[in-house]
Amino acid sequence: MNTRHLLPSAKIAEFLATTDAPTPFVVIDVDLVEQRYRELVTAIPSANVYYAVKANPGLPLLERLAALGSAFDVASPAEIDRCLTVGADPALISYGNTIKKRRDIEYAVSCGVSRFTIDAQPELDKLIDVAPAASVCVRLRHECGGADWPLSRKFGCDAPDVERLLVAASEAGMQSGVSFHVGSQQRDLGAWDETLEVVAHIVGRARDRGAMPSFLNLGGGFPGTYLEDAPPIHAYGGAVRDALALWFPEGLDEIMIEPGRYLAADAGVLRSEVVLVSRRSPEDDVRWVYLDCGKFHGLAETMDEAIRYRLRTPHDGTPTGQVALAGPTCDSADVLYEKTAYELPLALAEGDMVDILSAGAYTTTYSSVGFNGFPPLDEHFV
Numbered sequence: 001m002n003t004r005h006l007l008p009s010a011k012i013a014e015f016l017a018t019t020d021a022p023t024p025f026v027v028i029d030v031d032l033v034e035q036r037y038r039e040l041v042t043a044i045p046s047a048n049v050y051y052a053v054k055a056n057p058g059l060p061l062l063e064r065l066a067a068l069g070s071a072f073d074v075a076s077p078a079e080i081d082r083c084l085t086v087g088a089d090p091a092l093i094s095y096g097n098t099i100k101k102r103r104d105i106e107y108a109v110s111c112g113v114s115r116f117t118i119d120a121q122p123e124l125d126k127l128i129d130v131a132p133a134a135s136v137c138v139r140l141r142h143e144c145g146g147a148d149w150p151l152s153r154k155f156g157c158d159a160p161d162v163e164r165l166l167v168a169a170s171e172a173g174m175q176s177g178v179s180f181h182v183g184s185q186q187r188d189l190g191a192w193d194e195t196l197e198v199v200a201h202i203v204g205r206a207r208d209r210g211a212m213p214s215f216l217n218l219g220g221g222f223p224g225t226y227l228e229d230a231p232p233i234h235a236y237g238g239a240v241r242d243a244l245a246l247w248f249p250e251g252l253d254e255i256m257i258e259p260g261r262y263l264a265a266d267a268g269v270l271r272s273e274v275v276l277v278s279r280r281s282p283e284d285d286v287r288w289v290y291l292d293c294g295k296f297h298g299l300a301e302t303m304d305e306a307i308r309y310r311l312r313t314p315h316d317g318t319p320t321g322q323v324a325l326a327g328p329t330c331d332s333a334d335v336l337y338e339k340t341a342y343e344l345p346l347a348l349a350e351g352d353m354v355d356i357l358s359a360g361a362y363t364t365t366y367s368s369v370g371f372n373g374f375p376p377l378d379e380h381f382v
C-alpha cells in the first residue's frame with residue numbers, strides 16, 4: 001500500500017459530505033483507532049499497549065480502547081478521570097508524567113493507580129512518601145535522531161542516574177523498570193535497538209548492585225501518515241522484536257509500549273475553510289492561503305514546520321502553484337507552512353474546504369480556549 005495516498009475512511013467521507021457543522025473541526029473514526037490498535041498488537045505481540053491519552057483524550061476513543069483491553073498512559077488527574085469514566089481498570093493506568101504534584105500522586109493512589117514514572121531523586125522521594133507501594137519507572141534520556149517531533153529534551157536522566165534511581169527504588173522495596181521515548185514520529189527503525197543497548201547495560205549494572213528491574217517501557221514513536229513516508233508498522237514491529245531478542249534474550253515480566261500518534265493520527269481529519277487567498281505583492285509567485293484553523297486551533301505541531309500534514313482540497317488534480325499557509329488569528333506566529341514547499345490548486349478560493357489529513361493526534365487539546373475570540377477546535381466522533 002502506498003500510504004502517502006491513504007484516504008479517510010468511508011465513514012469520515014460520508015460525515016464530511018453531509019455535515020453542515022461549523023469549521024474548523026476534527027472528525028475521528030473510532031473504528032480506525034481499533035484497526036490501528038489491532039495492527040500494533042499483531043506487530044509487537046509481546047508488548048502491552050498503554051495508549052498515550054494526551055494524543056487524543058476523546059471519550060469515544062478511550063471507551064473503544066478500554067473495551068479492547070488497552071492500558072493507558074496518563075499525565076494528570078484529569079486524564080485518570082477520563083480513563084476511569086470509560087471503565088478502565090486503574091491497575092492498567094500508568095502515570096507517565098515525570099513531573100507530578102504531590103497531591104496529584106495522592107489522588108492517583110486513591111484511584112488505584114500504582115505505576116509512576118520519574119527521572120529525578122526528589123520525585124522518587126515524593127513517591128516513597130506518598131506512594132510507597134508504587135511501581136517505579138525510571139526514564140532514560142537518550143537522544144535519537146530520526147524523529148520529526150523529538151521528546152528527549154525535557155525528560156529523562158542520564159544512564160548513571162537511571163542506575164542510581166533503580167537501586168534507590170529497589171532499596172525502598174519498590175518494583176522498578178526503565179522507560180524511554182525514541183522521539184515522536186520516529187522514522188529511523190534503528191532507534192529502538194540503539195536505545196535498548198544502552199538500557200541493557202544499565203539494567204545489567206543495576207542488577208549487579210542488587211536491584212531487580214522487572215519491566216521495560218519502550219514509549220511511543222510509531223508513525224502517523226504525513227507528507228514524508230514512514231516505514232509500515234510491521235517493519236517497526238520487526239525492529240522492536242529483534243532489538244528485544246538481542247538485548248533482553250532472557251525477557252522481563254512486562255514490556256510496555258505507549259503509542260499515541262499511531263493510534264489516533266490517521267483516524268482523524270481536520271476540516272478547515274479558506275478565509276482568504278492573497279498575494280503579498282503583485283509580482284509574488286507565492287499565494288498566501290489563510291485557513292480558519294491555525295497554530296492556536298490545534299495545529300501546534302506545525303511549530304518549526306515539524307509535522308507536515310497532507311492536505312486535500314475540492315480542486316485536487318487541477319494545476320497547482322506554491323503557497324504559504326497560515327491561520328486566521330492576529331498573531332504573526334500563526335503561520336503553518338512558509339518554508340515547506342506546499343503546492344495547492346490555483347483554483348482554490350475563499351469558502352473552499354481544506355481537509356488536513358491524519359490530524360487525529362495532538363490537535364483537539366492543543367487548541368486555545370478562545371484566542372482572538374475564535375472558539376476552540378470542535379470534535380466529532382463517527
Ligand SMILES: *Cc1c(COP(=O)(O)O)cnc(C)c1O
Pocket residue numbers: 052054055073096097181183184185219220221222258259260261262
Ligand atoms: C507523548 C508520549 C507518548 C506518545 O508518543 P507517540 O510518539 O505519540 O506515540 C508516549 N509516552 C510518553 C511518556 C509520552 O510523553
